[in-house]
Amino acid sequence: MKITHYLYNAFLIEDGSTKIAIDPGQNLWIFKLQSLIPQSEWHDITHILITHGDPDHHWQSDRVAKVSGAPVICGKGLTKIENGKTLVIDPRGRELTSWITYENLYPLDVGESVTLNDVKIEAIKTVHGQISIPILGFKIKKQPGLGERTGIGSMGFKITIGNKSIVNLGDTLLLKEWEGLKPDVLMLPIGGLGNNIWTMDIHDAIEAVKLIAPKIVIPCHYNVPFLWIKKMAVTDDQLFKREVEKLGTECVILRMGDSVEL
Template sequence: MLKFTYYGHSCFLLSDGTHKVLVDPFLTDNPKAPIKADQVDCDFILITHAHSDHLGDAPEIADRTGAELVSTPEVLQVCETRVPGLKQHPLNLGGSLNLPFGKVRMTLAQHSAGVAGGIACGFVIYMGGKILYYAGDTALFSDMRLIGQKDPLDYAVLPIGDNYTMGLEDAAMAAQLLNVPNVIPVHYNTWPIINQDVRHYKEITEAMTRADVHIFEIGQMEMLE
């Protein structure tokens, strides 16, 4: 079983009933966040890059909860600068890490990193009997097809906001390349510059792929079937 809770923008929590994994915890400065950073409980925090709308409150949440951070070495150094002595698992592109809940593999993302010398990434997460791909902030790239070929994905969490990431059409093509049966759109409608009609995204994606698009309201919690 895998429970998905959406906290707005690109932040979400995964729970298998025993472990909780928080992803890109942008809460304090998120105008749409339904919860405060000091209200979140988790065991692991995955961070795709160091832009403030993804790194967010990760070091402070890790310090309070004892959660272990998973990211690139450069992003973890930023966390260490803010709060020294945090538990860390550095990874780089293509690397995998076995954790108590399952496995995490770091994937390519085509995006700036938010830290000098760093790279942005995505994650394939094996948890609760499901395989979920979170693209992070990224442009469309053809090697998404390889991600879908390597991992029998159940879900893909894809940005659709345009301007800083893929827009609607590219994100629909990403779902096609991944050949994934379920898509959860994120990274839209936080600010006017990334406003999108998510219903239109659902229409075009379901018309051109085998995917069902699951639109989560902010704060919504659902079991992933």
């Protein structure tokens, strides 16, 4: 199995003929506004997972689905039913004004699962934190919730391929419900700013590792670009790695485009 990371929470998981794209979003740096997962990888993707509707997670999902023909799995909160059709929030729409259809869609609620081409995908509860973005000396704050685009449809996933399991938590705060998941690989955000802003910070992410008890941890969604700011959600991944390894758990740091083979 090969896992490749593309900044934020964008990953490819490859195992034999299986190729899973997690959060095929957009690079938000103004000097590199393009797909996080390269278009050269799109055609043979077999599964697409979307943890929520923010542009760094969702922006390219419909395009990847069209090129690959892969099924799309997301949280039910990313969808609505209108005139008997299940619609998904438009990846590039404004707020909640635009919704589109996906040809092969599987919305899941917490605890629900689906098995597609011998890959089992189970939905795990997550909660997106509030966002606080410094812009020209001001702070723009967004509080996820009903009627709000930020963090819409927040959901984590446990992916089982053969005898290996991977948990990806998207952008989330710390939740006790994860106790005992025990996956082979855990992907979790560590770039929160404390006080429930954005995601877990290092302290909460370490507590999550203790609860979940994975074999390998891959931190993500930190030191990421946003518009003209080259690094937001700044944190010390080497400190996180040292603290995780004190627990007897392996920690793998993946930069943009880096891979690890299991």
